[in-house]
Amino acid sequence: MDVTALPEECIATIISFTSPRDACRDALVSRMFGSAAGSDLVWNRFLPSDYQQIISESVSSVSSSSSSLNNLSKKDLYFHLCDNPILIGNGNRSFAIDKLSGKKCYMLGARELSIIWGDTPQYWDWTPSAEMPVSPQSRFSEVAQLLDVCWLDIQGRIETNILSPNTRYGAYFVYTLMEVGEEEEYYYTGLDHPVKVSIRFENENEGNATNAYLIPDTPEEYDGRHPHMRDDMWMEIEIGEFFTDQVHGMVEMCLMEIENGNWKSGLVVHGIELRPK
The missing domain is CATH 1.20.1280 (Monooxygenase)
Incomplete structure (x- = not known):
């Protein structure tokens, strides 16, 4: 035929x-x-079946308002959402589409995370994105800048029912390191030791923790996960992965360093991103 x-x-x-x-x-x-x-x-x-509802919840977009998005053809809208994440809810989350699969991608901004002592000014500083002393631009209004802590504990949570079903997702900690001085020398301390990253479903036993290294030039032979530079110039480390099936629940993601006890500074937290693998 x-x-x-x-x-x-x-x-x-x-x-x-x-x-x-x-x-x-x-x-x-x-x-x-x-x-x-x-x-x-x-x-x-x-497009995701609930894309219209998601767009209606947007508070802003990198380059378009929700009304202008609705005026695009479905194909143009698809590729726009692939390349231009929109802020949703209270502006501390973003939504995008994976270009190859059409699956949903979410990012939890720093304000959406639970950061131990995050609201204590002597330990953490919440910096407006426009005033960031580092080069990558954040899609959110502010980022968390680590001033000085000995107990690093950052956690994120997301309901699987808002993600694409029957999909294997990876969770990634997105961050950068402080740069200061005329020669843009790295300014950080205490971040040489590995952190522990883990992921689990709520009410499950503690997830298996894996070593991860925040410093980009850590030798590859060191056992654990190493950071990678993203296209947007932020760095990311994989926290772990999980599968969304018909049973909905809360996924908990954690990055922690509490064993060494050394003081740490110079970390800038963008958020945790979830995208299909």
Whole structure:
């Protein structure tokens, strides 16, 4: 059977059961396939089913308001949400879409995390993003800057029912280190020792903790997880992974260093990001 003989709407319906990557490839077959693959019928299926509700909860966006987002075609909206996370709720969370799969991505900003002694001015400073003394730009209004603590304990929580179902997610701690001085020398202390990262579902036994290193030039032969530079110039360390199935629950993510007892400073916390693996 010659598929090109089918009505364009039938071709679009068929493509909508594939994937965003396949749709982009199909668009190269012919002019009719290009029109079908770019239709709202196709890309509305690739968008999360509750995307309209999420957009309605947005408080701001990197480049667009919620009203202007609704004026985009479904394909343009899809790719806009891939590249431009929107702030939702009280502005301490962001939402985006994974470009290859269309799965949901969330980031919990520093204010959305539980940081031990985080509201004690002598230990932590909440710095407006526009006044950050470091180069990466935050999508949130403020970041947490570590001044001096001996007990580092940062935790985040998220309900799995807002994530994409039947998906393996990775949780990543996103941060940078202080830079000061004319030559932009690193200014941090006490962060050479490994931290412990762990992830678990609420009410489960304590998750298995893994060593992780915050300093980017830590030798690779050191056993544990090492940081990677992101495209947005922040660094990230994987905390762990989990799978979303039909049983909903709270996922708890933790980064901790409480055993060494040394004083630490110079860490800037952006947040914890959750995205499909």
